[in-house]
Amino acid sequence: MTVRKDDYSGRRIRSVTIAFNIIEVLQERNHVGVTELADELDHSKSTIYSHLQTLRERSILVQEDNGYRLSLRLLDMANSVREQIGNYDVISSEVDKLAEETGEIAQFGIEEHGRTSYLYKATGEQAVETRSRVGIQQPMYSTSLGKTILAFMPSSRTEEIVESIEYTSFTSQTVTGPQELYAELDVIAKRGYGIDDEENIEGLRCVAAPVKREDTVLGAISITGPSSRFTDERIEELSEHVKRAANVIELNTKFS
Amino acid sequence: MTVRKDDYSGRRIRSVTIAFNIIEVLQERNHVGVTELADELDHSKSTIYSHLQTLRERSILVQEDNGYRLSLRLLDMANSVREQIGNYDVISSEVDKLAEETGEIAQFGIEEHGRTSYLYKATGEQAVETRSRVGIQQPMYSTSLGKTILAFMPSSRTEEIVESIEYTSFTSQTVTGPQELYAELDVIAKRGYGIDDEENIEGLRCVAAPVKREDTVLGAISITGPSSRFTDERIEELSEHVKRAANVIELNTKFS
DNA sequence: AATGCTGTTCCCCTCTAGGGAAGATTATTT
DNA sequence: AAATAATCTTCCCTAGAGGGGAACAGCATT
Numbered sequence A, B: 001m002t003v004r005k006d007d008y009s010g011r012r013i014r015s016v017t018i019a020f021n022i023i024e025v026l027q028e029r030n031h032v033g034v035t036e037l038a039d040e041l042d043h044s045k046s047t048i049y050s051h052l053q054t055l056r057e058r059s060i061l062v063q064e065d066n067g068y069r070l071s072l073r074l075l076d077m078a079n080s081v082r083e084q085i086g087n088y089d090v091i092s093s094e095v096d097k098l099a100e101e102t103g104e105i106a107q108f109g110i111e112e113h114g115r116t117s118y119l120y121k122a123t124g125e126q127a128v129e130t131r132s133r134v135g136i137q138q139p140m141y142s143t144s145l146g147k148t149i150l151a152f153m154p155s156s157r158t159e160e161i162v163e164s165i166e167y168t169s170f171t172s173q174t175v176t177g178p179q180e181l182y183a184e185l186d187v188i189a190k191r192g193y194g195i196d197d198e199e200n201i202e203g204l205r206c207v208a209a210p211v212k213r214e215d216t217v218l219g220a221i222s223i224t225g226p227s228s229r230f231t232d233e234r235i236e237e238l239s240e241h242v243k244r245a246a247n248v249i250e251l252n253t254k255f256s
Numbered sequence C: 001a002a003t004g005c006t007g008t009t010c011c012c013c014t015c016t017a018g019g020g021a022a023g024a025t026t027a028t029t030t
Numbered sequence D: 001a002a003a004t005a006a007t008c009t010t011c012c013c014t015a016g017a018g019g020g021g022a023a024c025a026g027c028a029t030t
Helices: A014-028 A034-041 A045-057 A073-085 A088-102 A144-152 A155-164 A178-191 A232-251 B014-028 B034-041 B045-057 B073-085 B088-102 B144-152 B155-164 B178-191 B232-251
Strands: A061-064 A067-070 A105-112 A115-123 A137-139 A194-197 A204-213 A216-226 B061-064 B067-070 B105-112 B115-123 B137-139 B194-197 B204-213 B216-226
Touching (some): A014 A034, A014 A067, A014 B045, A014 B073, A045 B014, A067 B073, A073 A088, A073 B014, A088 A105, A088 A115, A115 A144, A144 A178, A216 A232, B014 B034, B045 B061, B073 B088, B088 B105, B088 B216, B115 B144, B137 B144, B144 B194, B144 B204, B144 B216, B155 B178
Antiparallel strands (some): A061 A067, A105 A216, A194 A204, A204 A216, B061 B067, B105 B115, B105 B216
């Protein structure tokens, strides 16, 4: 297996960075004008203007009366990403089912550059609000999805990631270093599912099961809920649900 | 109302163009390497490499064993776009309903830079295959969605668009110029719904109703199907369906 | 061990692209 | 309606960004 570096080496292209800064601003707030963007990103109006024209020509954004906004073109890109991941339909339908039958939050995540990225999320009837969102990243060591993925990927890759992590304690329960994490991963590997016991967010617990494929993991599927409802017994019970869902997804992964 | 130019003036940023060329290649095919991209886009490996590192740092793409692929970050962007459009939930549920009750393809589109962009698509039981896809653009003058939107937007904007169109005949029925188009728009405005009678694709007919808001149009909702099933009577019948769906969406558009 | 792939780094030189400022256009004010 | 103040857009100058070539490094295959 090729050794991947998760640090960022090499040169950066400044104008590309500027372009994505613009896109990021537009992601948070639409109908922004040239002047406003120039002020916010600390560039001259002419610079921003040229960028906007470039992005506009590429149909990344549209110009409307009251400013620029991101275009639907991005929806097409997102679709391509979903298709490339493969098995999106099975995954989403299993996550939906899980959310419905448990009433909680169900999610599917994969590893990207040593972090957990959410591919799909469904919220059940009594689900709590969380800040997790499709497409964003979270640390691997503080989430059930991340730890579960780590526990089942080829050990060479697991080590790469574990060693490159900078550990930050989000709560008093957060794993604080490699040794502790390795121990936890062992437990998960043996038990077959991973738990997040208020390690990422105070008051929230999760259970996750890996979706395996040959000698590696495609991702993991999880359920999240408030500690009040997520007793040890309930978690064990829920672990059966996630394992079953994971299994269904695995069975539908013959090709791709 | 501000006069918008739909032609592309001003300077372009070359490196941003290169970056999006890379993204476009990656959209069609994942796990592409540096060398391959350099060949395909006709740039040196070092150039492509720097770009890839930049995009990687921005989490636009991920580097895996067998090459680069677009990251889930794009799903997050797509979500922002949907949120910015507003009323996405009502729109998608109405389109779903429409597809289900008619068994055909139902779509919702908006205008972007004088073209029709698809925001949402649902396919019913007996739906035919089409190349339309969420996020992509089609001409306004050859689609029921586009013509319907044109028919109900402020006339100043309609003119701007109609005049800037370059007319291409996709089928023998395609509208061929401004005069013909204006006449058609009049009919649509009076009738309350628009029709595409094999004007965009041979063998396909569509009906669309506008989703209005104050003095302008948010977009339009349509049903598409094979001419064999879409007799004039059926179309008139279906027009009621789309008008009803459009109305439901309108009623849910108080804010935003 | 040798060859042929990849990805990565280095350096040079050109011309890109960022910035300032002035000109257009539209909006707001009086 | 004229005047003012915002925008957006264009133009030009010049520093340094970034594209390219080539050499290097790391794997894989033979």
